[in-house]
Amino acid sequence: MPEGPLRADAQRNRARILDTAEAVFAEAGPRASTEEVARRAGVAIGTVFRHFPTKNDLLAAIMKRLLARLVEEAGRHDLFAFFTYMVAQAAEKKTVVDLLAGSGVDIRLPEAVGHLSEAVGALLDQAKNAGTVSDQLELPEVTALLVSVCQGALHGGWDGELRTRTLNVVFAGMRSRT
Amino acid sequence: MPEGPLRADAQRNRARILDTAEAVFAEAGPRASTEEVARRAGVAIGTVFRHFPTKNDLLAAIMKRLLARLVEEAGRHDLFAFFTYMVAQAAEKKTVVDLLAGSGVDIRLPEAVGHLSEAVGALLDQAKNAGTVSDQLELPEVTALLVSVCQGALHGGWDGELRTRTLNVVFAGMRSRT
DNA sequence: CCTTAAGATGAGTGCCGACTCGACTTCGTA
């Protein structure tokens, strides 16, 4: 497996596979078969395995992209808006949440997750300075709440109304000093 | 498959299988194999399938027991204590939470879940009357929060400290009127 | 063009886990 730059068609296929896989796993979770991904990407199964030697590699690649996007997105929101954004995304990203939590598949993306933590940490500091959250609030519980609420939204299939009501309770909790 | 009362040895095996399965699935989640359950219960695989014709039947039976226990437990706590109790249990009950959320396996236990909802509803009313939560707080978001926090605790593997801090934020949110 | 190595293909392999079934064992009863 030479390391040089990919041939044009290989680049195209790789991108296609990544996009398709993201969609497939978002719909069906990490249990979806690699063959389904290949089929919907319009390539042979062997091609998928050429680019991503194991299914985990494929999942890891998707995760990395998604996390990078989230970090970027964090820069565009304040803490509350980012919570709302992530919960809204959760329903469409079964896999992200599942994997962020480590269920089923073993993937280690310490750096990628670390970057997201840092981003949330920045939002938290900013919110503290603005006085919109209690200054006793710390990163660990913020992260814990974020993951929790995403999981809940994901598995519970909340509608817009319930989502708002639930987030409002959490936000109220983050504002109030204990 | 006659319906009459079970033979003594069959009753023993059935109970053994249920207990073992609960432990196995609690440790490894619903992905654990039926054979593992049989092995650890000290019975042949065929025996498991005699009592529970499909794996889902087995999972459903476990869920029903667990939910019944939770409803009973709800009677012994107030709303906040019940939250705390459930989160503490979550780590040991991978399967309950997973299945409450419907991930992976399709099981419908409308009545059993309904009973749990009722029980939480009762705790909520009681808390409202006691003035320990906002009277604008409604059952749907309470349930959503409960499920979320259990999921979070389950997947995140919170330690005692973090668990307390996180729950305190949620409790503060439930107390404060929006 | 022509060459050639990177890449694509897809039938095939091996494994694992849910579920079956005919032979065997045990319980409960008379």
Place this chain on the structure above:
DNA sequence: TACGAAGTCGAGTCGGCACTCATCTTAAGG
């Protein structure tokens, strides 16, 4: 104790899925 029905056993079947590899195709430098 003897008998039949209920229950147990576990090797075997079956399907699904991750992964392989010999063969064919095509991009890209000369």
